Amino acid sequence: MLDTLIFRCLALGLALLFVAAGLHKLGHQARFKGILADYRLLLGMLIPLAGILIPVLEIALGAGWLLLALRAGALAVVSWGSALLLFIYALAIGVNLARGRRHIDCGCGLAAGPDPDGMGHPLSPWQVLRNLVLAALALLPLAGIRPREPVLLDQFVLALALAALLLLYAALNQLLGNQGAINSWRKPHA
Numbered sequence: 001m002l003d004t005l006i007f008r009c010l011a012l013g014l015a016l017l018f019v020a021a022g023l024h025k026l027g028h029q030a031r032f033k034g035i036l037a038d039y040r041l042l043l044g045m046l047i048p049l050a051g052i053l054i055p056v057l058e059i060a061l062g063a064g065w066l067l068l069a070l071r072a073g074a075l076a077v078v079s080w081g082s083a084l085l086l087f088i089y090a091l092a093i094g095v096n097l098a099r100g101r102r103h104i105d106c107g108c109g110l111a112a113g114p115d116p117d118g119m120g121h122p123l124s125p126w127q128v129l130r131n132l133v134l135a136a137l138a139l140l141p142l143a144g145i146r147p148r149e150p151v152l153l154d155q156f157v158l159a160l161a162l163a164a165l166l167l168l169y170a171a172l173n174q175l176l177g178n179q180g181a182i183n184s185w186r187k188p189h190a
Contacts, residue, residue, distance in 0.1 A: 001144040005154050009161045010137060011069035014082060016166065017134075018062030025055035025107075038104040039092055057085065068141075075141055082138035090131035093123050108173060121173075130172065 002010075025032045033051040036042060042050055064078035093106060106121045121127075150158075 001146045002141055003146055004148050004150060005158060007141055007145045008069045008150075009158055009165065010140065011065045012158075012162055013165045013169075014134075014138060015062045015065035015069065016162075017169070018058045018065065018082070020062075022055040022058030022062060025051075025058070032107065035105050035107040038101075039096055040101075041092055041095065057081075061085065079138050079142050083135040086131045086135035086138065090128045090135070093131070094128050097123055097125060097128070 029051055032055070033047050036047050036050055036054075037044070061078060061082050064073055065082070067073035068075055068078055096102075096104060102123045104123060106123050106127050108121045108127060
């Protein structure tokens with residue numbers, strides 16, 4: 001069973017991750033639809049619809065995690081929905097890695113803002129692992145949450161833990177982007 005404080009930190013972290021990703025994808029629609037097309041997993045006529053539905057789903061899941069952190073919401077729906085979406089992302093990256101298409105942008109960098117150099121974040125096996133770990137974390141609350149009333153110190157610890165997790169995630173995302181860029185300099189892509 002998860003302690004309430006750990007659950008709230010996880011829920012708020014996932015809420016921020018999904019809402020930020022969804023808002024950036026909605027704000028950069030042309031680029032996001034281009035990334036979806038580069039994956040070559042959807043029929044061309046489905047890309048405009050997926051370009052809207054995916055970010056809306058991410059925002060809805062983020063809102064669901066926020067509600068869960070505030071002690072309201074359907075835990076199973078939000079947990080399973082988040083894990084499924086993250087697993088699909090891992091699968092899409094894995095399929096393209098198996099095809100040898102490492103050079104395409106994973107779409108993860110949209111959360112970091114505009115891409116002035118046009119490099120994006122080339123695909124890497126670490127992105128598959130990251131999405132699978134996030135999917136597992138999304139399912140973790142289904143094991144149960146030990147209820148207790150948070151004290152003032154819990155709020156302070158929650159804020160610090162959330163800040164540390166966000167910085168760690170941003171650093172990992174940057175390292176993955178750097179690794180992909182370095183690999184693309186070393187090997188020409190087809």
